[in-house]
Amino acid sequence: MLVEDSLVVRQLLAHIVSRDPRLALVAAVASGEEALREIARVRPDVISMDIRLPGIDGLEATRRIMALQPTPIVVVADAVEDASLRISMNALRAGALSVVEKPVGTGHRAYEAIADEICTQLRIMSQVPVIRRRPIGAERLIGAERLIGAERLIGAERLTGAERPGRPDAAAREEGREPAGLAPGLVAVAASTGGPPAFAKLLGALPADFPAPILLVQHMGAAFMEGFADWLNGVVPLAVAVARDGVRPLPGHAYVAPGDRHLALGPGGLLSLSDAPPVGGQRPSATVLFRSVARAAGPRALGVLLTGMGEDGAAGLLDMRQAGAATIAEHESSAVVYGMPAAAVRLRAAAAVLPLDLIAPRLVRALQPAGPP
Incomplete structure (x- = not known):
């Protein structure tokens, strides 16, 4: 089902969908109210949701759909408009599964790439089973839960004290500086x-003075990454920004891999961006980030692999564990799509497998100075 108030864009989306033999259009409506009326009748497998709608907007429509008849939703948004991006990110928080760029005219040079991405996302997300989830805090967070073609979790091992990232020496801390090289511990996190x-x-549960920098890889269209970082910066205590080449990451800051570029930790603990070929079809790649952290930080780092389709990051997380870093994979009970974490579990790359709400407390404990035996 397409939900789009612009007749021109609605017709363009219908044309795009018609090109893919694996997709069939069951309804095309102009408002959230119409979508809510039609959804019980047509029972779509996936919904393409415009975010700027007359009456109730795409965010509210997403909330109501996920409360009444949970259905995979792909948000179609204008990537360059700040207000639209904020609503899009909040729609993802309310249960939508992904966000894609609004299509351009058939004569535009980017038309084919954007049209292919829209069809790909609709096909993939139509296969994700979604269910209601309990309210979290004051907000009803609804989303997808359960695995896709992945085996059940194996038992998780506990993180040992030896796996905790290192701390700076006391003399350097008293002098107001860190030892040469890396800050005291570093966290690398990836999701799709x-x-x-x-x-x-996860970041919302960490304190503003979290004692380590955090490097993030999120699979998302390149046009959305600046907006994603800005949105995240506004909803968590930490300072969040898109990563820049050659910057030394600071404690209490999170650095998001920019669109269509690999993020790595380079020599001397500086951030490094690269246009190298995709790894496993992904750029940025979680495996690229994790492997660089394994090389540069070794046991001083901690790696976390969250929800996502595919296997990106699993091999890199294994490299981190073999280098002595503490590693965590998200448990299937909280993962929207249990693909990437499941791959890490199968490789025994994760020293611990935890539901999402238990990962932040584990990070905080892991970065605390070791107490007496």
């Missing part, structure tokens, strides 16, 4: 489908 709300919950 379901990542934005997962990042908001």
